[in-house]
Amino acid sequence: MTDDIRTKKLINAPEDIITHALEGMIAAHPDMLTIEGATGRAVVAKDGPRDGKVGVIIGGGSGHEPAFAGYVGRGLADAAAVGNVFASPSPEQILDAAKAADGGAGVFFLYGNYTGDVMNFDMAAEACERLGIPARSVQVTDDVASAPRGREDERRGIAGDFFVFKIAGAAAEQGRDLDACVAAAQSANDNCRSMGVALTACSMPQTGKLNFEIGHNEMEIGMGVHGEPGMRRGPLExxxxxxxxLMGMILDDMALDTGDEVAVLVNGLGATGQLELYIIHRRVAQILAERGVSIHYAWVGEYCTSLEMAGASVTLLKLDADLKNLLDTPCRTPALTVAGALAPKGTRTARHHESAAETTRIDRSLLKTDGIITPERFRTMMLAVADAIFANRDWLSELDGVIGDGDHGVTMDIGFAAVRQGFDTPRDETITQMCDRMGKVFLDAVGASSGPLYASAFQSAGAAVSDRLNLDAAAMVAWIEGLSDGIVARGGACVGEKTMVDAYVPAVNAAKAALGAGADITDCLNAATIGAKEGRDYTATIESKRGRSKKLGDRSIGHMDPGAASAHVILATLQKAVSAF
Incomplete structure (x- = not known):
């Protein structure tokens, strides 16, 4: 791939793509959709939420249009939380959607089974419970390529979202309670299988570079919807x-007998036209007919895309009487309409969701003041980190494109840009207060997996030095250890699983060893940086055991983990900044 080649997109500025797209969507469907909430990322059905009805909230990253906001409307989702490209929405964005959808009967979250989505939606569910809103979740796990039978809970959600969302929305529309809606969605998920193929790569709007390289005569079997590599690469057939x-993998995984009935989705990934999709459906119909399986209904088109990727996926939903009834229940959304009479709209009562404000007061007279890192110098260090992440953004995204979805550098830059903006106006804050604020703005800006992980990291690091006004060598090491502990506590990763933990843990160990030998703050940070680099490089030698790259197995060997790479960038920048003081 030539470094100076950029893909073409009809956008204005990369940082405005979500805002502009949502403005255009609302303008196109003013009778169906509106935006609610302070984050501007909750797309809400105008005639969906109502008193006594379970609120159905879907969501995920942008770049999959018409998923997810395209399925908001009467009879389907009441609201969608819209994340950045290929990145989960943040808990605050999800909470805006939940508040808008709350009709007093609880809310129900549905999303694809990805680490970032799970963490962010879990945090939003916890926030809902604190507000007195019962919240339940179902993760979609339809992709047979991503884990074998017996480990279905590890599978990622791809185009099967379409069917699971439809079933859940219909159950809520029929007036079923929260437990019954969850049961219906889970039944749909258990009976749904998908498999995809990619012919070309896609590109992130912020980088303009293809996420991965694939030959003009090659295809990737088992591709996900974020540009993640699949099960194997082979010649185009x-x-x-x-x-x-595709059908062989699906049918080997689900029990279909003569006389069974299915719904079919042949889905384009963004740049594959109807002509090719109908050819695929032709063969799907032949295979099912040979098995004596009938098609109740088929959808052929683009329903869950991957930006401009060429390729397609096939999804089957095995039907029973209840699933068939729910699939046929009328709905009206921008992306899906099932004909039939919609029930009367009903009433919607404005609800107030307020939680008690928590104010932490710090008596500065009790804080330790020895150490060269003052709050102002700490702010300077964090601004330097923001600059370094921006400078390395494309490189980090390229690393992620090889084994993930290509957005790590982009999401880290968005998060630290929010930190930079938050620090534009200096405040009279302690380092702990700065860390708490950094965690919140990072999480609100990013979502994804990086959002919860770094929000937890900053909060944990700040707590580790809460007795300090300034940081000395021991406090700086404690702060780095707090970062690592927060990431481990939130994400659960261990050393050897090919994550950022593989950089942070050896960094902490090296810094603590240096401190024990009497090193000053600069030398402790230098030791941490060396430890992080060794850990970063180690990740290239091991197989991934976590996140999206886990699906690659030994294909992930030989490639550096992007999270470990960004951890090294952060620590190296801190060391350089402190050396200049």
Whole structure:
């Protein structure tokens, strides 16, 4: 790939793409959709939420249009939380959607089974419970390529979202209670299987670079919807041969007998036209007919895309009487309409969701003042980190494109840009207060997996030095250890799983060893940086055991983990900044 080649997109500025797209969407469907909440990322059905009805909230990253906001409307989702491109929405954005959808009967979150989505939606569910809103979740796990039978809970959600969302929305529309809505969605998920193929890569709007390289005569079987590599790469084959392989994997994984009935989705990934998709569906229908399985209804088109990626996926939903009834229940959304009479709108009462404000007062006279890192110098260090992340953004995204979805550098830059903006106006804060604020603004700006992980990291690091006004060598090491502890506590990763933990843990160990040998703050940070680099480089030698790259197995060997790389960038920048004081 030539470094100076950029893909073409009809956008204005990369930082405005979500805002502008949502403005255009609302302008196109003013009868169906509106935006509610302070974050501006909760798309709400105008005639969906109502008193006594379970609120159905879907969500995920942008770049999959019409998923997710396209499925907001009467009879389907009441609201969608919209994240950045390929990144989960933040808990605050999800909470805005939940508040808008709350009809007093509880809320129900549905999303694909990805680390960032799970963490952010879990945090939003916890926030809902604190507000007195019962909240439940179902993760979609339809992708047979991402984990074998017996480990279905590890599978990622791809185009099967379409069916699971439809079933859940219909159950709520019929007036079922929260437990019954969860049961219906879980039944749909248990009976849904998908498999995809990619022919080309996609590109992040912020970088303009293809996420990965693939030859003009190659295809990637088992591709996810974020540009993640699939099960295998091979030569491009005919439509029938590709469909046979996709269907073979699906049918090997689900029990379909003569006389069974299914719903079918043949889904384009963004740059594959109807002409090709109908050819795929032709073969799908032939295979099912040969098995004596009938198609109740089929959808062919773009329903869950991956920016401009060329390729397609096939999804089957095995139907029973209840799933069939729910699938046929009328709905009206921008992306999906099932014909039929919609029930009367009903009433919607404005609800007030307030939680008690927590104000932490700090008596500065009790804080330790020895150490060269003052709050003002700490602010300077964090601004330097923001600059370094921006400078390395494309490199970090390229690392992620090889084994993930190509957005790590972009999301880290968005998070630290929010930190930079928050520090534009200096405040009279302690380092602990700065860390708490950094965690909140980072999480609100990013979501994804980096959002919860770094929000927890900053909060934990701040707590580790809460007795200090200034930081000396021991406090600086404690702060770094707090970062690592917060990430481990939130994400649960261990050393050797090919994550940022593989950089942070050896950094902490090296810094503590240096401190024990009497090193000053600069030398402790230098030791941490060396430890992080060794850990970063180690990740290239091991197989991934966590996150999206886990699905690659030994194909992940030879590639550095982007989270470990960004951890090294952060620590190296801190060391350089302190050396200048």
């Amino acid at each position: 005919t439509a029938d041969a590709v469909t046979d392989e």
